[in-house]
Amino acid sequence: MQADGIRSGYVAVVGLANSGKSALVNALTGRRICPSHEHPGMTRIPVTSILMTDDVQICFIDTPPLDSGSGCLPVSGADLYCLVLNSNQLSAQLDSSHVLDFLAKIRDVPLIVAPSFIDHFPASLHGALVNQVSMAVNSTDIVPVCSLSGQGVQSLVNSVSAKIPGRVELFPDDCISLHSERFLVSEQIRYSLFCALPPEIASTTAVQIEEFSIRDEKRYVRTNLYVARHSSKGVVIGKKGSMLQHIARIASESASRIIERPLNLDLWVKVRESWPENREDLVEFGYVC
Ligand SMILES: Nc1nc2c(ncn2[C@@H]2O[C@H](COP(=O)(O)OP(=O)(O)OP(=O)(O)O)[C@@H](O)[C@H]2O)c(=O)[nH]1
Numbered sequence: 001m002q003a004d005g006i007r008s009g010y011v012a013v014v015g016l017a018n019s020g021k022s023a024l025v026n027a028l029t030g031r032r033i034c035p036s037h038e039h040p041g042m043t044r045i046p047v048t049s050i051l052m053t054d055d056v057q058i059c060f061i062d063t064p065p066l067d068s069g070s071g072c073l074p075v076s077g078a079d080l081y082c083l084v085l086n087s088n089q090l091s092a093q094l095d096s097s098h099v100l101d102f103l104a105k106i107r108d109v110p111l112i113v114a115p116s117f118i119d120h121f122p123a124s125l126h127g128a129l130v131n132q133v134s135m136a137v138n139s140t141d142i143v144p145v146c147s148l149s150g151q152g153v154q155s156l157v158n159s160v161s162a163k164i165p166g167r168v169e170l171f172p173d174d175c176i177s178l179h180s181e182r183f184l185v186s187e188q189i190r191y192s193l194f195c196a197l198p199p200e201i202a203s204t205t206a207v208q209i210e211e212f213s214i215r216d217e218k219r220y221v222r223t224n225l226y227v228a229r230h231s232s233k234g235v236v237i238g239k240k241g242s243m244l245q246h247i248a249r250i251a252s253e254s255a256s257r258i259i260e261r262p263l264n265l266d267l268w269v270k271v272r273e274s275w276p277e278n279r280e281d282l283v284e285f286g287y288v289c
């Protein structure tokens, strides 16, 4: 640890839908805590994932897309913002009113820009991407990344670490996230729906953990999946329960990898007619406060 304390703080990772925020947080921390999927708007509320080394503790906050919500800052009080821009749509993203609003609001908080998807461009063009960003954004820290191959990720960790304040440790040793195991598991169940089901059914199926208990070192997780239409119930269950088993397999594998414990997942499908249109249901299922 450094004499002036460890570098410890919060970094909010922000950007437009599908720009690669969640995949980047997972690459930065080496854990797949944040659900990442090609379906836009996969991240619905901020999700934390902590990078711990001997010298730094960085709590990355994966955020919902800037173009999804209220126009408020996705997270306030961060030590640093990391703006992720999809390099395939760089001009459009730099001109987006949501990005411009965000840049106007962050004021004195330091900013690092990470153009993502650089695997879609030859290395000879990466410098041009950096130049294009530097002409539009008031930041000298621009680190191109590919979260899938890991290219640029260590450089980004170095840039972020250099901007995190030295202070007392904010997080206990071995802390991987500020969320409960229960929340992390429920996000992996939600992710498994997108892997297994058509997007229109996955995005209208809510996950509600009814029981989360410890039995012989195993986590027992009884969960209700609420579909919004009667006709979706059969799709989620599948022939003789095959789809439900498939969903449970994906969710158990990914969740037990994250919490590093075996999991016994018990899934039940229920109908809550038109829940995405009902504010009380949205609150109950954790979509809005
Ligand atoms: N080829 C390539 N694919 C990427 C890269 N980054 C993310 N992806 C893929 O792009 C899709 C969207 O990535 P996410 O990380 O979920 O995007 P997001 O910004 O969190 O999306 P929202 O939560 O909807 O805002 C996923 O299928 C990722 O695997 C990248 O650098 N290169």
Ligand SMILES: [Mg+2]
Pocket (backbone or CB within 6 Å): 021, 022, 023, 035, 036, 042, 043, 062, 063
């Ligand atoms: Mg996301």
